[in-house]
Structure formats: C-alpha cells, structure tokens
Amino acid sequence: xxxxxxxxxxxxQAAGIQKLKPKQPRIAVGLATCxxxxxxxxxxxxxxxxxxxxxxxxxxxxxxxxxxxxxxPLVNITIxxxxxVILHRVSEADADEIVHSVxxxxxxxxxxxxxxxxxxHVTGVVMQxxxxxxxxxxxxxxxFFAPQRKVILRNAGFINPEEIxxxxxxxxxxxxxxxxxxxxxxxxxxxxxxSGLRGRGGAGFPTGLKWRITxxxxxxxxxxxxxxxxxxxxxxxxxxxxxxxxxxxLIEGMIIGAYAMGLKNGLIYIRSEYPLxxxxxxxxxxxxxxxxxxxxxxxxxGFSFDIRxxxxxxxxxxxxxxxxxxxxxxxxGRPHPRPPRLTDPEGGLxxxxxxxxxxxxxxxxxxIVANGSGWYAALGAANNTGTKVFSLVGKVDRVGLVEVPLxxxxxxxxFDAGNGGANGKKVKAVQTGGPSGGCIPLRLxxxxxxxxxxxxxxxxxxxxxxxxxxxxTDMVDIARYFTGFATGESCGKCVPCREGLKxxxxxxxxxxxxxxxxxxxxxxxxxxxxxxATSLCGLGQTAPNPVLTTLSYFREEYEAKVRP
Amino acid sequence: xxxxxxxTLIARYEAEEGRLLGILSEIQEQExxxxxxxxxxxxEKLGIRLSRLYSLVTFYSFFSLQPIGEHVITVCMxxxxxxxxxxAVLAALExxxxxxxxxxxxGKFSVTTKDNQFTxxxxxxxxxxxxxxxxxxxxxxxxxxxxxxxxxxxAGYGWREHAD
Ligand SMILES: Cc1cc2nc3c(=O)[nH]c(=O)nc-3n(C[C@H](O)[C@H](O)[C@H](O)COP(=O)(O)O)c2cc1C
Ligand code: FES
Numbered sequence: 001x002x003x004x005x006x007x008x009x010x011x012x013q014a015a016g017i018q019k020l021k022p023k024q025p026r027i028a029v030g031l032a033t034c035x036x037x038x039x040x041x042x043x044x045x046x047x048x049x050x051x052x053x054x055x056x057x058x059x060x061x062x063x064x065x066x067x068x069x070x071x072x073p074l075v076n077i078t079i080x081x082x083x084x085v086i087l088h089r090v091s092e093a094d095a096d097e098i099v100h101s102v103x104x105x106x107x108x109x110x111x112x113x114x115x116x117x118x119x120x121h122v123t124g125v126v127m128q129x130x131x132x133x134x135x136x137x138x139x140x141x142x143x144f145f146a147p148q149r150k151v152i153l154r155n156a157g158f159i160n161p162e163e164i165x166x167x168x169x170x171x172x173x174x175x176x177x178x179x180x181x182x183x184x185x186x187x188x189x190x191x192x193x194x195s196g197l198r199g200r201g202g203a204g205f206p207t208g209l210k211w212r213i214t215x216x217x218x219x220x221x222x223x224x225x226x227x228x229x230x231x232x233x234x235x236x237x238x239x240x241x242x243x244x245x246x247x248x249x250l251i252e253g254m255i256i257g258a259y260a261m262g263l264k265n266g267l268i269y270i271r272s273e274y275p276l277x278x279x280x281x282x283x284x285x286x287x288x289x290x291x292x293x294x295x296x297x298x299x300x301x302g303f304s305f306d307i308r309x310x311x312x313x314x315x316x317x318x319x320x321x322x323x324x325x326x327x328x329x330x331x332x333g334r335p336h337p338r339p340p341r342l343t344d345p346e347g348g349l350x351x352x353x354x355x356x357x358x359x360x361x362x363x364x365x366x367x368i369v370a371n372g373s374g375w376y377a378a379l380g381a382a383n384n385t386g387t388k389v390f391s392l393v394g395k396v397d398r399v400g401l402v403e404v405p406l407x408x409x410x411x412x413x414x415f416d417a418g419n420g421g422a423n424g425k426k427v428k429a430v431q432t433g434g435p436s437g438g439c440i441p442l443r444l445x446x447x448x449x450x451x452x453x454x455x456x457x458x459x460x461x462x463x464x465x466x467x468x469x470x471x472x473t474d475m476v477d478i479a480r481y482f483t484g485f486a487t488g489e490s491c492g493k494c495v496p497c498r499e500g501l502k503x504x505x506x507x508x509x510x511x512x513x514x515x516x517x518x519x520x521x522x523x524x525x526x527x528x529x530x531x532x533a534t535s536l537c538g539l540g541q542t543a544p545n546p547v548l549t550t551l552s553y554f555r556e557e558y559e560a561k562v563r564p
Numbered sequence: 565x566x567x568x569x570x571x572t573l574i575a576r577y578e579a580e581e582g583r584l585l586g587i588l589s590e591i592q593e594q595e596x597x598x599x600x601x602x603x604x605x606x607x608e609k610l611g612i613r614l615s616r617l618y619s620l621v622t623f624y625s626f627f628s629l630q631p632i633g634e635h636v637i638t639v640c641m642x643x644x645x646x647x648x649x650x651x652a653v654l655a656a657l658e659x660x661x662x663x664x665x666x667x668x669x670x671g672k673f674s675v676t677t678k679d680n681q682f683t684x685x686x687x688x689x690x691x692x693x694x695x696x697x698x699x700x701x702x703x704x705x706x707x708x709x710x711x712x713x714x715x716x717x718x719a720g721y722g723w724r725e726h727a728d
Contacts, residue, residue: 034692037705069694234642234689241691267581272589272626273690275703310582311589313624316688330584332623350580393644393693400694431643465693467643481646485688491623 002292004300009168009177012291016169020127020159021078024057025102030074030157032065032244033276034237039091040073046095047075053096056103064245066157067389067401068113068144074157077107081130083115084158086139112136114145122154123370124171144398147416151379151387152363153403156245161280164287167248173293175366179256180301183369188260189215192365194373196385201228201319201358202433202462203538204451210355213343215261217353223263224354225305226328226342227254227362229270229277230312230319233434234485236465238389238401239359243270243277246363247284251307253362255293256369258305261355266307269324272314281309316435316489317539321356323491325349334491335537358463360389381407384450388464394431396468397422410445414468425470429553431478433462435485436542438549439475458549460542475554476561479547480508486543497540500531504547516562525551565594570605584612588620588627596636597628632683633676635721638700639668639709642689645697649710653697656711657684660718660725681722 003009020026029035029044044062051058066074071088075098078084085107087098094111101108115136118128139145150156159166167173179188193208214223227250231239243250254266270278285307288294296304315333317323321342323333328349340347348354364386368376377385384406390413392402397419404413410430414420421427429439432449438459440447447453454461469478487501507524510516528544528551535541551558565573573590577583587606591598598621607614621627639645639654658665661682667675674685692698695707699717706717715725 033690033705034694034707037692037698037707038695072694231691232688234640234646235644235693237689237691237693269582273687308579308581311586312626313585313589313620314626314688315624327585328582329580330582330620332619391693393696394647434643465643467647469647473647478647481643489688 001290002300003173004292006177009173012165012168013171016165016167019163020166020169021080021129022059023080024059025080025105026059026061026078027098027102028061028063028076028078028160030065030072030076031062032241033274034069035065035072035074036276038072042092043073043075043090043095046092047098050095050099054099054103056099058099058102061160062162063158064156064161065241065401067153067241067403068398069400070398071113074113076157077102078129079105079107082132083117084119084129085115085133085136086113087111088113107133107136109133109135114139114142119158120154121158121170122151122367123175125169127158127170143419144400144417147408147412148403149379149387149405150403151367152242152360152389153245153401154367155249156241159246161245161247162283164248164284164291167246171370172248173252175369176252176255176293177299179369180259180299180303185215185260185262188256188369191373192260192368195368195376196383197361197364197368197376198384198451199358200360200364200388200463202436202460204461207357207361210343210357211257211261214263214353214355217343218345219353221262221264223261223265223352224349225254225258225261225263225266226324226349226354226356227266227268228319228324228356228358229268229274230324231271231274231359231463232316232319233463233465235391235393235431235467236434236463237391238464240274240277241401242359242363242389243274244280247281248288249363249366250281250359251284251288251294253365254307255298255305256365257355257357257362259303264305266305267328267349268307268309269312269328270309271312278309278311285309316485317491317537320537320539322537324356325354332491334493335539337536360464380405381448381450384452388449388461390449390464390466392418392466392468394467395422395425395470395473396420396427404449406450407448409448410440413449413466414445418468421468421470425472427468428471428473429469429475431459431467431469431546432465433460433545434465435482435489436460436538436545437462438545439469439478439553440549441553458552459545475550475557476508476511479550480505480512482546483508483543486539490539490543494536494540496531496534497536497543500527501540501543503527504531504544508547511558511561514561514563518559518562518564521551521558521562565591565602567605570602570609574609584620585624588617592627596632597630600629628674630674630676632674633680635681635702636674636683636685638685638687640688640690640692640696640698641686642693642696644689644693648696650697652711653699653709653714654686656714660714660723
C-alpha cells in the first residue's frame, strides 16, 4: 500500500473521490468535540437507525466542523449531481424526515443553511457537486461565511478526518510529493520565506527563517521538529478543530518541514484536555505510516521521518517553548531565559536543535507548496500574509470559527461575521490574545487584525481567540479574571511574576470591594508596568496586559469603584 | 493497578519523549488519581527519585493525589465560559452538592462530597467555547450550562435534590 509513484497517488485520489461523492447519497454529521457535545452524536445514531429502518442505500459518515458552531449540530448531504447541502440545528427527531427526503433525492429545505455547488479545497482540487436546490441560499451568501476565506479550514467539515482516503480525494499529500520529489530542501525554505508566513502561535516569528536556522544548526538529521498543540489560551479552540477535522493536513505540513530542515524526529505536543484530537491524530499517523508517508523511505525517496504524540498535563505555561521542552523531557514546565533558543546547538529537546511551530503554522505549509509563495503572499496584508482562524466567542451573536485574511478589521469579524452582540446587547470590547492579551474598545474596532496593529493597540494576536464583551460586562472583573488566571499559572520561578501578580490581584480585589482610592490605581499601573518590564518569560511579561489595557481604555469603570 | 500492570504500562513507553508525563497521565486516568503506593512503585521501577515525581504531580494540574468520588464534574472557568456566567454555575453546583462555597475556585485541589458521589474541579478551557458555559461529567461535555439546568444534568448521575 506504500505510495511510490505519482500514478499510485492519483489512483488513491480517485478511490477517495468515490467516498466523498459516491454513487449513492451521502449524509455526513459534523462530529468535532463541540458538535458531539450539543447532540451531534445522537443525531448520528438516530440517522443510522433511520437509514437501517428504511433500508436505504445511503452512506453515513463522520466529518469535522465547518466552524459555524452556533448552528450545530450540522449535517451535510451529498446527492449525486446536486449541490452539497448543509443542514443546521439538526436534532434526533429530524432523522426520519432527512432520510426519507434523501431517498427521494431531496433535502428538508426548512433545515437547510446553505448549498455548496462546488468547493475549492485549495491544494489543487475544486470539488464539483452539482446544480439545483435554487431556493436554498448559496454558501457565500450566508452572512457568517461571506467575509471568510478558507485556506486553513479548507477541508474542515467536508472530509472524514478518520479516513486518509478522503484526504487523498481532495489532493492531499500531493504537496508532499511535489516537495520531496521535485524540490530541493533549500528551495522549499526559500518558498516559505518568500510566502511571508509568520508563526501562528502568537509571536509571529518568520517561519522560513526558523526553519533555516534549524537546518543550519549542527547535529545532522538527529534534530527535532515539534508541533505546538498546547493551545492554552482559554477561549481559543482553532487548533483543536484543525487537529480534529483535518489531521492529515497537519501531518503533511510536518513532513514537508522535516524534509526541508533535513531531520528525522517529529513530535506533536497536545494538551490532555483534547482527547478527540489525540485520538484522531493517532489514527492519522498510523494511516500515514501504512502508506509509507511516515517512517523510513518516505514516498520512495530514501528520506525518513516519523511523528510521535506527547501529551501535556494541564499547565498553561507549557505552551512556552522552553517550558514545553522541559515538559516533554519529563520535568516541571518552568521556562528558562533565552538564549539558548530551541534552535541553538544545545538549546532544544534533549539538547538537540529543535524547531517548534504552532499547529496552524504547519497547516499553511501544504497550501504554500501546492500553490506557490506568490499565491500565498497575495493573501492578507503587507508583512502579514495569509489567513488566520479566529475563535469568535463570548457575548457575540454568531459564535464560531472565522477564517479571514490577516489585516481584516475587528468590525468585519465581530459585526459582519458575528452579527454583533448576542440577544440584542451592545458590544463594548473584544479581548484578544488570551491571558497575554488585552481589551480593545469598540471605538478602535477599525483596527486591522495583524501582528503590529494589535500590538499598537496594547494587545497581541496570541493564538486567535476573540472574546466579545457587551454592555453588561464589568471590565474590572475581566482584569481580575485574567490576573487570577495568570497568578494561578505562574510557574513561580521569577519574583516579578510570582509576587507582582499576586499583589495585582489583591489590588483589584480591593477595588472591586469598594475599598480602594485613586492612589491605588496609580500603584496598580506601576506594579503592572514593572511586572511587564522585568519578568523572565512571556507569561509574566504579558500577564499585565489585560489590566493595563482596561486601565487605559475603561478607566471610568475603575474610577467609579474607587473613593477619591 | 498492580505491579504487573504498571510494568506493561511502562513498557509501552519505549521512547524517552513524553514518557514520564505519559505514564503518570495513564495512571491518573485509570485510577482517577495518583495513589501514593503506585508513585513509590514507579519511583523504584524507573530509578527516579520520589521527590522528583512529587514535583511533577503537584506542578501539573491534571494530576490529583486525592482519591476521587464516583463521578467527576469539571467546570470550565475559561474566558468564554467566564463571560457567559461560569461562576454562577460553579456556585450553584457547590450549593447543590453541599460543598463549601468557593472551595473549588482556586483549582489546585479537587473537592469531593462527603458521600463520595461527586468530585468537583475546574478546568481552563475544553476548547468548546462556542457552547459556553461548559462543564464535563466523567468526560462527557455539557454545553450552555446554567444554574437552572444543572439539576437535570446532575440527576443523570444519580443526584437527588434533598428535601431540607
Ligand atoms: C506563556 C506562553 C504560552 C504559550 N502558549 C502557546 C500555545 O498554547 N500554543 C502555541 O503554539 N504557542 C504558544 N506560545 C508561543 C510559543 O512559545 C512559540 O512561540 C510558538 O509555539 C512558536 O510557533 P510559531 O512560530 O509557529 O508561532 C506560548 C508562549 C508563552 C510565553
Ligand atoms: S472557555 Fe470554557 S470551553 Fe473554552
């Protein structure tokens, strides 16, 4: 079953298309963690029973999540020659109706969210479904999807993440073939550099440059390539969806990176809160090995590389590079000052030079190799190329995962895609970047979401969580919440972070209790600035951001709570 | 878990990467906590000092040294859940289960009810923020939790409202 020729890959692709667009109708239930939790699992089971009861010739499969979480459970239906139709808010009670409609080559139109006549899977295949169902809105006319551009979530919600054949169907592993058979490692690194891809883990470091440094470091092939799947920011869940909905996209990106850097050891570090991501990636890795896409002599090229999964154990700070390495080595996850960086000769995992990139960073790589750096660089904004997935959550009407080109404004994300506040409430602010980020007030919502603009506004991109706050949200409480979080997650190694955050929390508690004075606000500001300036790692350096931004943008809320 | 089972568990981790945390996580998952005698056994089998194992088990919040109740309830206190009212859900949960108010807040230790039926703990985010507030019972996620719908969720795990 090993893939050793391009024709072999194409045969597998053809077989995969038979699964994605079979001769009989196909019903697919969105079963990522969130879909399963709101009843998707029961919908799947009742569809299974309904199909059996009717004796219908219908395929029933599991797919990942297309990101419109508010509308879950989502079910999509493929009837030959017809557009793919996405049904929303499906319940168990709908199963018989759905099955009977599908048996008549119809869909229950009152349950339809939209239709998809064709879908661009970005890495080479545009899947043509068909015509019809003119009464059902087009995908691109659904307001939540309209501003989006799916590059990373190109397959999420369409393919079965547990079936490598469906990944072959949409052109999967063709980019790896192209890279390993047709490109020199140096040329791949140059492409990634020219694409302008910057790390999606928060700091925005140029990915191609990091690869080059790792490749040039001494140590032969015995270096590590690590995928950071810790996703510690509460409120951010795009990495979970990427791993659960399209695990092979991540694996393919890692294979290309490993070949470019010339190393043989791969690791994916996943937080233990994500059991389904761990399970699906485990399955995907096993399948990739069966097809000779991991292991020795990949695709018959003589190149060898394999991936293992390691699990986190519930510590936010372990997303930080040096703490992550300590954790994989079986130590407590306490950061150390850099340099040495992971890419340095003695600085990485088990003292070997190591490249660490975020899940989403890896997911971009097959698209860049397939379409070229010029295509990628044309997406997004200057110096902030490509798209980014944001999790739009909190008090927003349409919660879900929104993928837009970098440089899109907050207004577009929160109002065009998200439709503003939930329950008709007025939106007041968004919080980006998790515990390291800050709050941006409504009046600055024309800020483009890119690494630099967010920094200028006092916050960070982080991993892409956008938590919406409305008129009822107490901004001092938000500052207290994040300070409490950071206090609990501080590893305790350096004094400014360990002690400073504790005092920050005490000060905010005093403000909340109505016992503080204006002088305390000045002290609060000073303590926070000191922590930011003197902490050892990114956790402490950025932990005061929620306080500092609320102090500056929502000062009146603090002042209303203090005595003169 | 006896010595033999522990041996087979250890044997599955032939690679050094992620070995210690992997083994400890599996003990936590199978036993529900990390029993002291297993930690001692592990220390001997791997030739790693007990103090080092303790420092791991107390640093990472996934591990617990205390035995747990029949059902484990984990309430998400992540940002999305916080702004959607997770604190009120946790407070209501404490009240229903007769746990001292605020006892579970700091997240370092879980709290178990006197009848050993429920253990309550908090999490930082399940990545299910779209259906916030979220809680999990024995690993099953429940979205859109409210103080009002809590009794129905708990009843599914044998909880009954006391008459008093
Ligand atoms: C406290 C702290 C937590 C972090 N958590 C994560 C995380 O959960 N996921 C992640 O990819 N990067 C995280 N980072 C950033 C990583 O240190 C690192 O920059 C990143 O994984 C590099 O990948 P990239 O270049 O692809 O962005 C964190 C950093 C800090 C300081
Ligand atoms: S914040 Fe609660 S699930 Fe993410």
